[in-house]
Amino acid sequence: MSVVLSVSGLTKRYRSGVAGCSASVDALQGMEMEVEEGELVGLLGPNGAGKSTLLFCAAGLLRPDSGRIAWFGTTSWPGGRPPGIAYAPERSMYHRFLTIRETLEFCATLHELSPPERTRRVNEALERVDLATQAGKRVSHLSRGMVQRLGIAQALIGQPRLLLLDETLSGLDPVAARDVRVLLRALRDDGTTIVLSSHDLLALEHLASRIVVMKDGRSHASFDPATLTGGRWLVLTTDVPGLAARLLGTRHSAVVQERDEIHVPLGTSSPEDILADCVALGIDVRASRIRRDDLEQRFFDLIERPSRVAEADA
Amino acid sequence: MTDRETFLRGPALVRVGCVARARVRYLVRSRAALVAFLLAVLPWFALDRHDADAELGLLTGSVLVGMLASASGVVADSLDNGSYCIGVLHGVTPIEMLLGEATGALSGLIPVVGAFTALSSTAFNGVPLPALLSAFAWLVVLLLGWLGIMLVLGTALPGKGNAIAMIPLLVAFAFPSDALPVDSWPPLLARVARTSWDAMPLQSHATAMYAAVLHGATPSPMAPVALLLAPPLYLTLAAIRLSRLEAAGRFAR
Numbered sequence: 178m179s180v181v182l183s184v185s186g187l188t189k190r191y192r193s194g195v196a197g198c199s200a201s202v203d204a205l206q207g208m209e210m211e212v213e214e215g216e217l218v219g220l221l222g223p224n225g226a227g228k229s230t231l232l233f234c235a236a237g238l239l240r241p242d243s244g245r246i247a248w249f250g251t252t253s254w255p256g257g258r259p260p261g262i263a264y265a266p267e268r269s270m271y272h273r274f275l276t277i278r279e280t281l282e283f284c285a286t287l288h289e290l291s292p293p294e295r296t297r298r299v300n301e302a303l304e305r306v307d308l309a310t311q312a313g314k315r316v317s318h319l320s321r322g323m324v325q326r327l328g329i330a331q332a333l334i335g336q337p338r339l340l341l342l343d344e345t346l347s348g349l350d351p352v353a354a355r356d357v358r359v360l361l362r363a364l365r366d367d368g369t370t371i372v373l374s375s376h377d378l379l380a381l382e383h384l385a386s387r388i389v390v391m392k393d394g395r396s397h398a399s400f401d402p403a404t405l406t407g408g409r410w411l412v413l414t415t416d417v418p419g420l421a422a423r424l425l426g427t428r429h430s431a432v433v434q435e436r437d438e439i440h441v442p443l444g445t446s447s448p449e450d451i452l453a454d455c456v457a458l459g460i461d462v463r464a465s466r467i468r469r470d471d472l473e474q475r476f477f478d479l480i481e482r483p484s485r486v487a488e489a490d491a
Numbered sequence: 492m493t494d495r496e497t498f499l500r501g502p503a504l505v506r507v508g509c510v511a512r513a514r515v516r517y518l519v520r521s522r523a524a525l526v527a528f529l530l531a532v533l534p535w536f537a538l539d540r541h542d543a544d545a546e547l548g549l550l551t552g553s554v555l556v557g558m559l560a561s562a563s564g565v566v567a568d569s570l571d572n573g574s575y576c577i578g579v580l581h582g583v584t585p586i587e588m589l590l591g592e593a594t595g596a597l598s599g600l601i602p603v604v605g606a607f608t609a610l611s612s613t614a615f616n617g618v619p620l621p622a623l624l625s626a627f628a629w630l631v632v633l634l635l636g637w638l639g640i641m642l643v644l645g646t647a648l649p650g651k652g653n654a655i656a657m658i659p660l661l662v663a664f665a666f667p668s669d670a671l672p673v674d675s676w677p678p679l680l681a682r683v684a685r686t687s688w689d690a691m692p693l694q695s696h697a698t699a700m701y702a703a704v705l706h707g708a709t710p711s712p713m714a715p716v717a718l719l720l721a722p723p724l725y726l727t728l729a730a731i732r733l734s735r736l737e738a739a740g741r742f743a744r
Contacts (some may be wrong), residue, residue, distance in 0.1 A: 284581045287578060
């Protein structure tokens with residue numbers, strides 16, 4: 178499979194104030210990512226992690242301070258970006274005084290399509306995002322969910338090979354969210370490569386072929402959500418984790434030690450059984466919790482654990 | 492195709508027209524065109540006009556004031572609200588964007604010219620039509636020069652900042668270089684200052700050209716040169732600035 182988007186060592190600093198010397202924010206600090214053809218990559222991260230900045234850079238709308246972005250295998254494209262990239266923004270970035278249909282016609286006209294083809298693509302895009310009946314509404318009068326759907330519609334007008342979606346699932350009512358998920362799945366199945374930033378963990382778990390977790394402007398982890406088992410674990414905190422793991426391993430299978438924690442699968446044993454075993458084996462348990470191996474837990478583990486470890490070290 | 496070749500690529504009229512249409516819709520629906528019309532037309536009812544020169548002088552001032560409203564926020568609005576990004580992603584180039592926005596802003600002045608034609612029918616009695624059309628052509632050239640400056644300012648200032656910045660220029664450009672307070676300066680410096688000022692699209696240059704075409708007067712050689720050079724010069728400056736800006740630079744932080 179060919180690499181559609183390759184990002185390496187990307188840095189971006191926002192400067193504000195007079196002559197850029199009053200304040201600055203490092204939005205990207207050495208971001209690395211590769212997206213292969215046909216993938217749907219979910220970008221996950223706390224607010225300020227640099228997801229939107231990454232998508233702006235990937236769309237060729239922002240110039241990184243350093244690092245390299247290659248689209249479809251090469252960095253040198255006229256105008257700094259290749260054709261065939263579409264971007265749907267988180268916020269409205271459209272002319273407020275145009276209607277939905279006029280906005281889509283605006284985009285289609287810029288592609289120099291013939292009038293019949295233009296009309297066909299506009300109608301098709303309106304149908305796909307279920308905005309056909311609202312096409313006469315002005316952008317300034319749209320709800321957030323409708324703006325999101327307009328974003329997808331304008332992105333589809335140019336029949337892109339790479340679709341960059343920034344928080345497209347936020348602000349949608351449950352029905353619209355389901356429709357957009359169905360649409361994204363259909364696009365993915367049609368072979369469109371998609372990078373989707375979202376805080377909707379459930380949607381990403383079901384849609385994405387790969388999750389990239391960002392933190393502090395960097396790629397923090399990357400994994401296939403298919404590896405999430407959905408299984409439940411009892412997590413025990415103890416002062417003697419190594420010894421405790423060995424002892425518990427004699428009574429339970431697949432016991433895992435991670436730093437000062439021991440993870441015991443809750444397959445056939447209940448939490449009460451495991452805690453009773455700890456008492457019987459003389460293991461002093463300081464704390465216990467149940468962990469589910471889903472995207473939410475994996476995300477929290479990745480984002481919060483380093484700080485916990487740092488606190489423990491301190 | 493390199494970035495430089497893309498920059499120098501000829502603009503596609505269909506994209507220029509598309510951007511212009513969006514600007515016109517904004518002008519009409521936001522009532523900016525109405526404000527431009529009122530600003531431009533109202534002085535005609537208040538001032539006494541008796542001949543073609545006075546009429547043209549008034550029209551020049553009126554049209555320039557109307558353009559402040561019509562071209563207020565030109566380019567800057569699109570950079571601020573992110574619609575420039577959407578345009579860029581669908582293939583628009585900086586020069587197409589600028590030409591489209593400029594065309595749209597100029598279209599907002601069409602009602603002004605229409606009203607002028609209706610209101611000024613008696614003042615131009617006896618003026619030969621070719622001379623009158625030539626005078627109008629110089630007015631358009633002046634207007635394009637000013638619009639070029641507004642485009643450059645639009646790439647540098649957010650919101651309606653370009654119109655606000657043009658107000659002092661509108662006042663200053665009404666004075667010829669003779670009015671500059673540089674008499675006490677060293678002669679060479681004073682001369683440089685006067686020549687530099689003369690290179691601007693001054694209203695006095697347009698007035699000199701009106702006199703030349705209506706009465707056969709001899710304008711200063713600088714007048715037509717400054718007027719004719721201004722539009723391409725400022726449009727090029729604006730295009731260079733816009734192509735060097737990050738499309739989402741004002742929007743993405």
